[in-house]
Amino acid sequence: xxxxxxxxxxxxxxxxxxxxxxxxxxxxxxxxxxxxxxxxxxxxxxxxxxxxxxxxxxxxxxxxxxxxxxxxxxxxxxxxxxxxxxxxxxxxxxxxxxxxxxxxxxx
Amino acid sequence: xxxxxxxxxxxxxxxxxxxxxxxxxxxxxxxxxxxxxxxxxxxxxxxxxxxxxxxxxxxxxxxxxxxxxxxxxxxxxxxxxxxxxxxxxxxxxxxxxxxxxxxxxxxxxxxxxxxxxxx
Numbered sequence: 161x162x163x164x165x166x167x168x169x170x171x172x173x174x175x176x177x178x179x180x181x182x183x184x185x186x187x188x189x190x191x192x193x194x195x196x197x198x199x200x201x202x203x204x205x206x207x208x209x210x211x212x213x214x215x216x217x218x219x220x221x222x223x224x225x226x227x228x229x230x231x232x233x234x235x236x237x238x239x240x241x242x243x244x245x246x247x248x249x250x251x252x253x254x255x256x257x258x259x260x261x262x263x264x265x266x267x
Numbered sequence: 268x269x270x271x272x273x274x275x276x277x278x279x280x281x282x283x284x285x286x287x288x289x290x291x292x293x294x295x296x297x298x299x300x301x302x303x304x305x306x307x308x309x310x311x312x313x314x315x316x317x318x319x320x321x322x323x324x325x326x327x328x329x330x331x332x333x334x335x336x337x338x339x340x341x342x343x344x345x346x347x348x349x350x351x352x353x354x355x356x357x358x359x360x361x362x363x364x365x366x367x368x369x370x371x372x373x374x375x376x377x378x379x380x381x382x383x384x385x386x
Contacts, residue, residue: 161329194372196312203362203376204304204312210370247312251370255328256302256314 162186162250166259172267179235181262183248188228192252195224195233198261199244207246208233238264269293271301271363271377278383284351287380289363296344297321300366302373303337303348307359317366318346353384 163186173179183193191211196204206215208224211231221236235242243266248259274288289301303315316327318337325337336349346363360379367374 192370196373198312203378204364204373205376206367206372206374209367209372209374213371215372215374249312249372251372254326256317258312258314261311 161255162189162253162257164248164250164257164259166248166262168262169260170263170265172265173238174267175238175240177238179238179264181233181246183226183231183233183259185229185231185250189250189252191227192250193226193231194249194251196247196249197242197244198247204247269365269375271365271375273363273377273380276381276383278385279353280386281354281384283353284349285353285382287348287361287363287382289346289348289377291344291346291365297341301337301339301346302364302366303335304362304364305359306362307356315348320346350382355384358382358384
């Protein structure tokens with residue numbers, strides 16, 4: 161199975177801050193990497209697919225990059241609505257696997 | 268609009284079986300795969316398996332081989348997840364979710380179904 165490792169596991173930030181989350185795969189996954197936002201009591205929401213493509217309707221303050229084993233998700237100016245847990249997920253091979261999550265909290 | 272509507276919360280005793288349904292609407296059901304993903308309390312997201320809604324082929328996580336069965340009914344555009352031999356560790360929110368077009372991630376999710384396993 162491909163292991164996905166996210167860092168940090170949590171962070172505290174203020175509205176307006178630039179936030180970067182990293183995700184590392186245990187082997188190359190090309191660009192088969194997706195990012196989700198998850199809030200308590202809600203379904204996860206797809207933010208970024210195929211490593212860097214913004215899902216329709218997602219604000220442009222979200223961006224992502226990477227290929228192979230190393231990926232990043234950036235929120236350029238954190239908004240109050242962005243406080244949530246973020247997960248990366250690989251679809252390169254079965255079983256699909258998720259990172260452990262990064263909880264973004266208000267400082 | 269695309270919607271995945273799941274059945275309601277369930278409570279089961281250890282050793283029992285649970286069946287969760289996921290009714291799809293707003294798109295061609297047989298053109299997309301459906302995943303099942305769960306989240307135990309305080310834990311992250313865990314992929315269980317998926318079904319090709321067109322031909323019914325399934326793939327499961329090794330962890331759930333032998334205990335999970337995913338099926339679909341094309342006449343009602345509904346996917347089902349059966350989980351047997353329940354243990355307390357299976358207490359979780361279970362989500363169905365649609366695989367998007369090629370390499371485009373899991374683009375729509377159901378609202379989640381809480382399954383509680385308790386004696």
